[in-house]
Amino acid sequence: MNAPADPGTATGPDTVAVAAASPDRAQPYRELGLTAEEYQRIRGLLGRRPTDPELALYSVMWSEHCSYKSSRRYLRRFADQAPQVKGDSEGGAGGALLAGIGHNAGVVDIGEGYAATFKIESHNHPSYVEPFQGAATGVGGIVRDILAMGARPVAVMDSLRFGPADAPDTARVLPGVVGGISFYGNCLGLPNIGGELAFDPCYAGNPLVNALCVGVMRHEDLRFAVARGAGNKVILFGARTGPDGIGGASVLASASFGGGEAAKRPSVQVGDPFMEKLLVECCLELGAAGLLAGIQDLGAAGVSCATAELAAGGGSGMTVNLDLVPLRDASLGPAEILMSESQERMMAVVEPRHVDRFAAICARWDVPATVIGEVTGTGRLEMTWRGEVVVDIAPETAASQGPVYDRPVVRPASQDALAADGPAALTRPDPGGLLDTLLTLLSWADLADKTWVTGQYDRHVLGDTVLAAPEDAGVIRVDEQTGLGLALATDGNGRYSRLDPYAGAQLALAEAYRNVAATGARPVAVTNCLNFGSPEDPGVMWQFAETVRGLADGCAFLRTPVTGGNVSFYNQTGEVPIHPTPVVGVLGVLPDVRHRLSLGFRRPGASVVLLVRTGSDFGGSAWAWAVHGHLGGRPPAVDLAAERALASVLAAAADEGLLAAAHDLSDGGLAVALAECCVSGAAGCRVSLPGDPFTMLFSESPARVVAEVAPGAEAALAALCARHAVPLADLGSVGGDQLEVAGCFSVARNDLAAARAGVLPALFG
């Protein structure tokens, strides 16, 4: 597909005057992803046909990716349930929302005058078409969102899902994606502190690459994307604009794949992390010097989005001279300039008296900066090219008044049959087979050692990484003096969500919440990336509606507001959608990172305990899927009250020094968790199971952690658990070089490590 041709045609550029005089000229709105109704709506808004550049602008701004037209009416639920945004902190405890949904990223008070901003975003389709650059620019894009809020980006995470680990195409896509993240994130100098890696046939033609970034700022450094003050200058700075990524939002992110991927390759952007590093330092210096009246990143929809959102956000108008946009390719016309998704660009609104200082700071960082326009009081977004007006619109019609769809929602009839096909009939191992089951799970790619991936990421840079993968959550120190820090985890489970999207969303939330709590941090806020099939499929819309309802209800109960996020539709191959896959990121606050808990067993002789009860939860479990290839029944029973009580116990226990280690139980249950504690730590353990061994070992009941008790803290821990009504079971003790489960099996730590270690290297080299 091509952008509308405008330069060099016999008739000259398509200007507003030309458009008014040629109302019947045929326009390629369908090729740009607009429906006939949407095209008519644009004509109605303008009172004439759009110019080709205007059509380009609306097509990207009204794309599913940018406008959230299918999801918007559901996402309101998140905002409705979030607490009111407060002007400032209410003391040192942290957790107050300083900026919520609708900004580039949500901002949360974390205490001591600091705020954290974080967001997760998809780059699924570009990463399938061109894995390396697709994943690389996914990192770059989310980092600029954080930067635009005024924060210094301090860490990234990646949540990755691919087709079967042994599928030939996974061997093409996965190394490319990991290499792209490694290349971009490492060169940019941001520690990669965790994330996820999972495999399932449903992602074979549509991998999920969700990138998260977290940034930290002082409260007073918070900035918004607004253009105010007539006469203020609009400055485009960073990389020059080229023909890359033209129509990425409308073409790649907003339609399903149906062959012809190679032809879409020009829609994928190319990243330059070195320029991004310069932009980061340059923007922080510009902010510190007080030179920014408004700032916006250029991501999807490029100059279209930045100008329309800045002008609409400030309730002002703006003039832009497109001839002044620095180009890498001089043949680009105005429509292409507006649609280009060239990376590493930012836009600022600057008072005229500050322009020289702005330029000097950019020059110091070798960042090209160009005044391309001016804020006006007209309420119009006007753009000229070669002396003629090619865009003249009300900016809010593009930025916030796009179409909103109420798509048909139908619960698929197959859902009942799926629920009825529970795991009860699956053959369970006899006691002699429990060890084999554990080793099978540990050598299953989803649960195997992920060092092949994480070893390619710099997790040490910036010197504040306290915990990183394979720990339950990443932990970053924010203040060296006080030890204030933050914890972050992302989780999602497509199998659970396939069985019950409402419960699946809450289970994803619960797991990320618990992972953060397992480090001793207090969970305070949520971001999410909702990966779904086509919204034009009523069954998919039902999954989506249920997911949003589940997540919103869960966040309200746990008092962790959704601060922002991203929706990725059209994740399907032909007619077959992926499992509904909400990926939930939870941010927590640690008052002192020196008290954080890690997962490895540490001290021989210490007690090993299990917090909270184990039920029989095998629907959608790792065991059912990895051993039997079975997906059916009900997902594990959600218990958010238990999650909240458990998190309270963990935060207090960490603070009071009652625990030496803690590890969340999730895929593969207690058996896999104990194996990980043994392998990651300094010793094995010897445990007895208070119940049916198979259920105790492999059930995936949520709201559980296994923990090592600090010396002599048994009684204090028991009292703390009793206060919060959290059941506590004594399992045994740390020690030896084996994982020994009394009456069941004993296995050397080395053998556990070996079962996990070679899996990814054997697959990916």
Add this chain to the structure above:
Amino acid sequence: MTARVGVVTFPGSLDDRDAARAVARAGGEAVPLWHGDRGLRGVDAVILPGGFSYGDYLRCGAIARFAPVMADLVPAARAGLPVLGICNGFQILCEAHLLPGVLTHNAGLRFIDREVRVRIEHNATPWTSGYQPDQEISVVLKSGQGAYLADPPTLDRLESGGQVVARYCAGSPNGAARDIAAVASPGGNVVGIMPHPEHAIDPLTGPGSDGLGFFTSVIRALVAR
């Protein structure tokens, strides 16, 4: 009095704050130096930090070598100023011909982030004087082009001249010739090391505090001078 240690920031330097933090932890005063400025602000030693100066364009360190600050640093180093290049800084020192050899792509062609053990083989440099001979330390290796290479006669000369400062204990993780992790100039004042001692100054954020010795060593040497 304390020692003033300059830390140069090039466009694309990433571990400059970490190097400055290590200097401060070791009791020195870290002095920021900007790649585009002439002069060394009277510092007593200089660290070229890790990162991707100039995006590693052309070749790691190849462009940084021509930065204005290098015009003053190179003669000062030849005159005996203690200089430590870490990771990208090591690459810059090789490109500037202050150290022999080159650093090239890891065997396996992938970036490696890993804690490694290295053995300090030469402690007669201002950066390693605080270590015992053959002391083994844990540090962080994180690089894509960390394999140290030189022709055999050069390697022989380095070994016989006491210029191999540190070697990987468990074999080279990246294809470095003769497991070399760090080398020194003939005078010993210029040291390049591929793993990061500045990321091993605190067990909270690294493998331990073994790396702090590089910074305490130079500060002690400077203060005693």
